[in-house]
Amino acid sequence: MPAAPSSGVPTSPVTVAKNDGEEIVLALGDREWRVRGLAKNSGFESLKVTLRVACAERWHLDNLDLCVARQRAAFIDAAASETALRPELVKRDLGHVLRKLEELQEERLKAEAAPKATAEPALSAQEREAALGLLRAPDLLGRILADFAACGVVGEETNKLVGYLAAVSRKLDNPLAVIVQSTSAAGKSALMEAVLAFVPPEERVKYSALTGQALYYLGGDSNLKHKILAIVEEEGAEKASYALKLLQSEGELSIASTGKDPHTGRMVTQEYRVEGPVMIFLTTTAVDIDEELLNRCLILTVDEGREQTAAIHRLQRERETLAGLLRTEARAAVLALHRNAQRLLRPLRVVNPFAERLTFLDDRTRSRRDHTKYLALIRTVTLLHQHQRPVKTAQHAGRAVEYIEATLEDIAAANALAHDVLGRCLDEMPPQTRRLLAQVEALAAARCAKAKIEREDVRFRARELREFCGWGNSQLHLHLGRLVALEYVLAHRADHGAGLVYELVYDGGGKDGKRHLAGLLDVEKLRAGHDYGASRPGLAAGHPGQNGDHPAPVRPGSGPLPGPVRGGETASLPSENGVSENPARENARPDGAALVAAS
Numbered sequence: 001m002p003a004a005p006s007s008g009v010p011t012s013p014v015t016v017a018k019n020d021g022e023e024i025v026l027a028l029g030d031r032e033w034r035v036r037g038l039a040k041n042s043g044f045e046s047l048k049v050t051l052r053v054a055c056a057e058r059w060h061l062d063n064l065d066l067c068v069a070r071q072r073a074a075f076i077d078a079a080a081s082e083t084a085l086r087p088e089l090v091k092r093d094l095g096h097v098l099r100k101l102e103e104l105q106e107e108r109l110k111a112e113a114a115p116k117a118t119a120e121p122a123l124s125a126q127e128r129e130a131a132l133g134l135l136r137a138p139d140l141l142g143r144i145l146a147d148f149a150a151c152g153v154v155g156e157e158t159n160k161l162v163g164y165l166a167a168v169s170r171k172l173d174n175p176l177a178v179i180v181q182s183t184s185a186a187g188k189s190a191l192m193e194a195v196l197a198f199v200p201p202e203e204r205v206k207y208s209a210l211t212g213q214a215l216y217y218l219g220g221d222s223n224l225k226h227k228i229l230a231i232v233e234e235e236g237a238e239k240a241s242y243a244l245k246l247l248q249s250e251g252e253l254s255i256a257s258t259g260k261d262p263h264t265g266r267m268v269t270q271e272y273r274v275e276g277p278v279m280i281f282l283t284t285t286a287v288d289i290d291e292e293l294l295n296r297c298l299i300l301t302v303d304e305g306r307e308q309t310a311a312i313h314r315l316q317r318e319r320e321t322l323a324g325l326l327r328t329e330a331r332a333a334v335l336a337l338h339r340n341a342q343r344l345l346r347p348l349r350v351v352n353p354f355a356e357r358l359t360f361l362d363d364r365t366r367s368r369r370d371h372t373k374y375l376a377l378i379r380t381v382t383l384l385h386q387h388q389r390p391v392k393t394a395q396h397a398g399r400a401v402e403y404i405e406a407t408l409e410d411i412a413a414a415n416a417l418a419h420d421v422l423g424r425c426l427d428e429m430p431p432q433t434r435r436l437l438a439q440v441e442a443l444a445a446a447r448c449a450k451a452k453i454e455r456e457d458v459r460f461r462a463r464e465l466r467e468f469c470g471w472g473n474s475q476l477h478l479h480l481g482r483l484v485a486l487e488y489v490l491a492h493r494a495d496h497g498a499g500l501v502y503e504l505v506y507d508g509g510g511k512d513g514k515r516h517l518a519g520l521l522d523v524e525k526l527r528a529g530h531d532y533g534a535s536r537p538g539l540a541a542g543h544p545g546q547n548g549d550h551p552a553p554v555r556p557g558s559g560p561l562p563g564p565v566r567g568g569e570t571a572s573l574p575s576e577n578g579v580s581e582n583p584a585r586e587n588a589r590p591d592g593a594a595l596v597a598a599s
Helices: 067-085 086-113 125-135 140-150 157-173 188-197 233-250 306-318 322-343 367-384 408-422 431-451 461-467 472-483 525-528
Strands: 013-017 023-028 031-036 048-055 058-065 177-181 204-207 227-231 252-260 267-275 278-284 299-301 349-351 392-396 397-405 489-493 500-504
Touching: 013 086, 013 157, 013 299, 023 086, 023 349, 031 086, 031 278, 048 086, 067 086, 067 349, 125 322, 125 461, 157 177, 157 188, 157 227, 157 278, 157 299, 157 367, 157 408, 188 278, 233 278, 252 299, 252 349, 252 392, 278 322, 299 408, 306 322, 349 367, 367 408, 408 525, 431 461, 431 472, 431 500, 461 500, 472 489
Parallel strands: 177 278, 177 299, 204 227, 227 278, 349 397
Antiparallel strands: 013 023, 023 031, 031 048, 048 058, 252 267, 392 397, 489 500
């Protein structure tokens, strides 16, 4: 009596002679079975194939669904007649073929469902050393700009640097998002392509357009994790804007959808999840951008000036020369160097030891997200310089957490970029409003000189400003309101709600025509040991109204219009030193100047 097999599953006599994805050839003794079209089946509920059986010189070919018994029976009868084989033999062979095809189909479906992990190319010792040399360069940001120029990208210094840093921020838990805005043919797509060219191909995903549900079904939980999602035109992602906003804010997407179970054929609820975080990179020609998307992104505006156009023309002509040809040949080496360098960047935690003393205007709800962009910009600058910073370790819950610390140089670099990206230009202000700003500066300077106080401690009423500059009431109301709306002057409620007093928060920057963001930390003062964050009323580090030292600021549109308050001008008169009276502030220092208690 033969011994029983060790396994309950009988050994299949089928031999796979060929399987190239398009055609499968199975051998059973002297019979050959050829199968085509198996890959077109998306589950096990049907196996529609083109099947041919051959024996010696005789064969039979037919299209059928192997899951339908009636079609199998018809095939067996026809094949037995054509090949002169016994029907029992053809039926047994077809059973073995069906079992083998089900096995192959299951393997294929499992392979397709598994996340596709893109393997990073291994760096040689020479490539690694060159990449580390770039990351350890003392003037790394300047080196990046020089390499952009070497690759043929002219001008747009701030946009190139912010775009590069935003691309690096993909390795953070809360990366930046960027929208490049310009008119048609101004070069927004060229700027995006230039930035993406510096990023390793396996860490970026680019589409021309997205449908409304496309992001939810990208396949694989980690498909977008720590990658860049670039969309050429924001209009092409209009239907997917809700998913983009969720992906940026929440760091992941999930959706429940009804589908058919491939094993049972029943309708079931399936969950699809796309894991982030992801850096979003968009371009647009739209003048008005969706407000919810706008306040989540950094807006980069392409330079459309005549000088920039002339520079682009010179570069286009140079590309036709021998020097342009050599530049093109050298471009590949520069891009390869930066891609290797970015592969060496680790997603380390960043700690900012100066965070509690940083300052940012807090008179607008919008500044809550602008402030997070500013902090993320500092973290990204630090992350880019991680090979120039010591990696420190902290113990938490029995495990070691690695981190690097931001430096004053990182904050200074982020401040310079924040002025250009988040700030405003004085040239955007009407001339008469700009002249009133100069008068407010003069009034504040006079108060500071007389009372020997800091400018941020000065408070004034509209009546005092009107008397100082000699303007009419209506004219002053109009332009002072504009200064409040543009956040150069803050409006505070006076003591006991008696009218408004104003604070000059503009620090004098931007008079050279460049964009400027008022209220940022003076890094040099911090370097000198000055506790700047503790003496800035109206800013995040010590905001007014927190300890009763200053009246709470008034958000434009949420209270009385800027200017004198009817019947309330005498409720809180300025003291002799020009500062509005407040008992708590009078006791702060012997000279009666106002100070905000350090938090």
